Amino acid sequence: MIHPYRRFKAFAFLTALLILLPNLSMASDQLIVYSGRAERLIKPVLDAFQAKTNISIQLLTGSSTQLINRLQAEGKHTSADVFITNDAGTLERARELHLLKPMKIEGIEHIIPQAFRAPDNSWIGLSGRIWIIVYNTSMVKPEQISSLFDLADPTWKGKLAIPTAGSEYLQAGASVISATKGEAATESFLKGIRDNAENFVYGKNRQIVDAVAKSKVALGLVNHYYIYRHLAQNPKAPIAPLLTDQKKGEMGLIMNATGIGVVKHTKQAEAAKTLIQFLISQSGQQMFAERNKEYPLHHMVKADPTLPPRDSFHVAQVPLARLAELREPTMLLIERSGLR
Amino acid sequence: MTALSRRQAFFSPLPLFTFAIATTLAFPLLYVAYSAFSAKGAVWQRLWATRIPELLFNTVSLAIGVGVTTLFLGISLAWLITRYDFTGRRIWEWAIVLPLAIPSYVLAYIYTYLLETGGTLEQGWQMVMGAEARIFSPYSYGGAWLVMTLNTFPYVYLLSRAALYNFNLSFEEAAQASGATRWQTMYRVSLPLIRPSLVAGLFLVTLYVVSDFGAVSLLRFQTFTYAIYQQMTGRYDYGAASILSLLLVLFAFFFLIAERWFRQQSRFFQTGGHIRTKALIPCGTMQTLVITTFILLIFSAAFGVPVLLLIQWTWMTWVEGEMGSGFLQYIWNSTMLSGVAATLAIAIGTPLAYLACRFPTKLNLFVLQGAYTGYVLPGPVAALALLTLFTQYLPFLYGTALVLILAYLVHFLPAGLQAMESAIQQVNPNIEEAAKSLGLHALSSFRQVTFPLVRGGFMVAWILMFLQAMKELPATLLLRPVGFDTLSVRIWLEASEELYQLAAPPALLIILITIPVVLLLTKKNWRAT
Numbered sequence: 115m116i117h118p119y120r121r122f123k124a125f126a127f128l129t130a131l132l133i134l135l136p137n138l139s140m141a142s143d144q145l146i147v148y149s150g151r152a153e154r155l156i157k158p159v160l161d162a163f164q165a166k167t168n169i170s171i172q173l174l175t176g177s178s179t180q181l182i183n184r185l186q187a188e189g190k191h192t193s194a195d196v197f198i199t200n201d202a203g204t205l206e207r208a209r210e211l212h213l214l215k216p217m218k219i220e221g222i223e224h225i226i227p228q229a230f231r232a233p234d235n236s237w238i239g240l241s242g243r244i245w246i247i248v249y250n251t252s253m254v255k256p257e258q259i260s261s262l263f264d265l266a267d268p269t270w271k272g273k274l275a276i277p278t279a280g281s282e283y284l285q286a287g288a289s290v291i292s293a294t295k296g297e298a299a300t301e302s303f304l305k306g307i308r309d310n311a312e313n314f315v316y317g318k319n320r321q322i323v324d325a326v327a328k329s330k331v332a333l334g335l336v337n338h339y340y341i342y343r344h345l346a347q348n349p350k351a352p353i354a355p356l357l358t359d360q361k362k363g364e365m366g367l368i369m370n371a372t373g374i375g376v377v378k379h380t381k382q383a384e385a386a387k388t389l390i391q392f393l394i395s396q397s398g399q400q401m402f403a404e405r406n407k408e409y410p411l412h413h414m415v416k417a418d419p420t421l422p423p424r425d426s427f428h429v430a431q432v433p434l435a436r437l438a439e440l441r442e443p444t445m446l447l448i449e450r451s452g453l454r
Numbered sequence: 455m456t457a458l459s460r461r462q463a464f465f466s467p468l469p470l471f472t473f474a475i476a477t478t479l480a481f482p483l484l485y486v487a488y489s490a491f492s493a494k495g496a497v498w499q500r501l502w503a504t505r506i507p508e509l510l511f512n513t514v515s516l517a518i519g520v521g522v523t524t525l526f527l528g529i530s531l532a533w534l535i536t537r538y539d540f541t542g543r544r545i546w547e548w549a550i551v552l553p554l555a556i557p558s559y560v561l562a563y564i565y566t567y568l569l570e571t572g573g574t575l576e577q578g579w580q581m582v583m584g585a586e587a588r589i590f591s592p593y594s595y596g597g598a599w600l601v602m603t604l605n606t607f608p609y610v611y612l613l614s615r616a617a618l619y620n621f622n623l624s625f626e627e628a629a630q631a632s633g634a635t636r637w638q639t640m641y642r643v644s645l646p647l648i649r650p651s652l653v654a655g656l657f658l659v660t661l662y663v664v665s666d667f668g669a670v671s672l673l674r675f676q677t678f679t680y681a682i683y684q685q686m687t688g689r690y691d692y693g694a695a696s697i698l699s700l701l702l703v704l705f706a707f708f709f710l711i712a713e714r715w716f717r718q719q720s721r722f723f724q725t726g727g728h729i730r731t732k733a734l735i736p737c738g739t740m741q742t743l744v745i746t747t748f749i750l751l752i753f754s755a756a757f758g759v760p761v762l763l764l765i766q767w768t769w770m771t772w773v774e775g776e777m778g779s780g781f782l783q784y785i786w787n788s789t790m791l792s793g794v795a796a797t798l799a800i801a802i803g804t805p806l807a808y809l810a811c812r813f814p815t816k817l818n819l820f821v822l823q824g825a826y827t828g829y830v831l832p833g834p835v836a837a838l839a840l841l842t843l844f845t846q847y848l849p850f851l852y853g854t855a856l857v858l859i860l861a862y863l864v865h866f867l868p869a870g871l872q873a874m875e876s877a878i879q880q881v882n883p884n885i886e887e888a889a890k891s892l893g894l895h896a897l898s899s900f901r902q903v904t905f906p907l908v909r910g911g912f913m914v915a916w917i918l919m920f921l922q923a924m925k926e927l928p929a930t931l932l933l934r935p936v937g938f939d940t941l942s943v944r945i946w947l948e949a950s951e952e953l954y955q956l957a958a959p960p961a962l963l964i965i966l967i968t969i970p971v972v973l974l975l976t977k978k979n980w981r982a983t
Contacts, residue, residue, distance in 0.1 A: 146936050152950075153947055172936045172937045173937075174934075174936045174937070175947055176931055176932070177687055177931075177950070179686070179687045180686070180687060180834070180931065180932055183686070183692070183838055183932070184838075184841065184932060187838055187841040187842045187845060188841065188845050188852075189845060191845045191849045191852055193853055193936055194936075278674060280674075280684060280687070313591055313593075315593070317566075317672070317674070321570075449504070454593075454674060454676075
């Protein structure tokens with residue numbers, strides 16, 4: 115019999131060999147993408163890019179904030195070339211931390227509106243998403259609610275579903291509200307929806323849409339495309355979005371953008387630029403519209419026909435770049451209002 | 455031991471090696487302490503005024519609640535299994551350990567599904583109690599307590615079962631001969647005698663409860679780890695996160711000292727080698743029924759129902775043709791990483807545990823304690839510290855799996871050390887001395903005499919570390935090399951997209967892979983850890 119210690123030693127030696135093997139899979143002509151977006155929403159678009167350009171893509175998915183922490187700690191040793199997220203505030207934060215590289219892209223000002231880009235183009239918006247009220251069509255008449263702020267009214271006690279305080283969309287939404295209406299109004303709005311939601315606080319957008327569709331609650335606050343994702347699977351579900359605050363002088367809907375930035379220390383700036391050009395081209399934008407049911411930011415590309423057309427509503431005029439500076443005060447506001 | 459040999463022991467290469475290792479392991483802690491103390495006073499003040507009292511209260515009460523219930527479940531199950539003979543006993547004996555194969559975040563997401571308002575459990579409850587009845591929300595103390603209890607009671611069960619098996623029966627027989635009833639014997643003789651094992655089990659459970667991320671963050675229960683997670687994901691506030699982490703480590707440190715003190719107070723050896731199997735108490739139909747119902751209830755809640763649900767979801771995913779590809783790669787990545795980390799941990803932990811047992815000098819014990827603190831240093835915080843260390847000082851190693859393995863070592867070595875230490879403690883030093891007096895070198899005496907004796911305990915240590923590394927999430931998410939996803943990362947990626955159904959296949963795979971390893975833990979001939 116082999117002595118157990120010898121066997122143990124052999125095992126230890128083998129495993130040590132295994133970890134010291136360098137990572138051999140690294141090819142030279144490839145882009146490493148750190149992405150805070152759901153893999154299912156971004157991977158098909160990146161696959162199409164790979165097929166078209168022969169630049170291969172390695173995708174590392176994580177939470178946006180964590181990826182920023184990682185980029186910051188990695189500094190100039192980072193292997194990332196491109197950073198993609200689902201929240202413009204996060205991208206602006208990355209710019210403030212000098213993690214992104216200002217880019218020159220010909221004609222960008224004619225393609226993506228100013229409000230959806232960093233002033234120095236170190237990040238560029240790709241698609242728009244609206245934080246919106248979903249209502250149960252058999253429980254609520256659309257006339258009953260004309261403003262987002264109606265949700266704080268006690269008539270909806272126990273009939274509203276909201277996201278948790280940790281939701282990036284809630285944070286971005288509260289920032290936009292506070293930039294247009296001031297802190298006091300935002301705080302009383304947040305306290306109102308906290309009271310009305312009672313126990314209907316969900317970690318996931320999908321759970322909120324589900325709760326509304328199953329008539330557990332009458333109203334919910336979600337990102338618009340979750341409504342359409344639910345409708346695509348259950349075409350008869352009694353749910354619809356509410357376009358609130360649309361009168362002249364009112365706030366408008368709350369829109370956030372997903373976007374892309376080139377990492378400052380990349381050695382692949384040219385390939386990264388090719389990727390951006392692909393994503394903001396009409397065919398790239400079309401994919402965001404069709405697959406993800408997001409609003410394309412390219413003015414020539416139409417939104418999916420099941421969505422309200424982009425020119426049928428107006429959105430709050432808060433430059434997305436401001437979301438970053440509003441973040442800390444908003445977090446304190448959310449904490450103060452007792453949302454969990 | 456003479457003063458001279460003590461000095462020799464200190465200056466020989468072994469203690470220096472362990473000291474170097476302990477320093478490496480303590481690096482993340484030092485880094486966190488540094489960031490905590492360089493944070494602004496206002497941050498300390500804000501945390502102190504708004505968060506810390508609540509977090510402390512929640513963390514402690516969760517630990518106590520889970521501790522009490524796991525003790526009750528663990529001891530009563532072990533008692534039934536080792537003392538009664540009923541149909542199915544042999545199957546239950548190992549089946550009770552299976553819940554250890556389920557990652558806490560998977561159990562948590564299953565319970566959020568089962569317990570949600572209008573969910574399956576509430577509908578069942580309403581059939582019994584009337585339509586207005588409400589079941590408790592999973593997002594509460596109750597939810598966190600339930601999930602943590604169901605996830606950890608097998609630790610207490612395993613340790614008390616092993617202790618009850620290795621128990622010298624003469625004590626019980628003496629008590630009964632003196633006229634004690636069966637209950638009196640249990641409370642006054644048997645339980646006090648297996649106390650060291652109970653304490654060790656409680657120790658594992660408590661450390662697990664205060665350091666776990668997955669369950670509390672999914673259940674949004676405000677403990678230290680959840681608050682740290684929020685600071686790290688919502689606010690980019692490494693300063694605040696490190697302050698909270700430091701407090702958590704401090705809290706755990708006091709707990710460790712208390713545990714060690716307790717262990718020293720109650721150190722005793724069992725006399726003689728009279729280990730016989732006790733005749734089991736035979737059970738009638740009624741008794742069998744009651745016992746089986748009790749065990750079945752716990753087993754279904756902790757393992758049966760969750761796994762059935764995962765199987766159903768996996769099946770639905772398969773039918774809908776949404777099954778992802780690349781699972782072979784993820785399986786390989788997960789098992790390779792965890793296996794390497796556990797093996798390295800044994801290699802590194804052996805000298806630490808050995809020195810602390812045989813030469814319990816202040817320095818050696820301090821080194822050991824230093825290694826222990828890594829267990830409670832929250833995953834994302836420790837991971838970021840390691841990331842900084844590697845990118846600043848060892849950039850050529852950054853981007854390999856080595857960083858991740860080091861993170862696992864920092865985090866899980868303590869769980870293994872606990873088991874290795876007690877394995878070494880059970881070896882009588884006289885045997886080693888005898889080997890040395892016969893002319894064996896210290897290293898060969900360890901190799902040829904001690905190692906074969908502690909092999910069982912070391913195997914348990916390896917398994918504990920392998921298991922936890924397989925399930926680890928926060929550090930893996932942050933430190934994995936590009937293009938290197940593990941099963942736990944896949945679960946997180948799907949679950950965070952709100953696609954619980956798609957998260958089911960990788961979750962089921964983790965459970966299937968870990969089941970055989972978990973079952974190894976129930977092998978009878980391995981002595982109590």
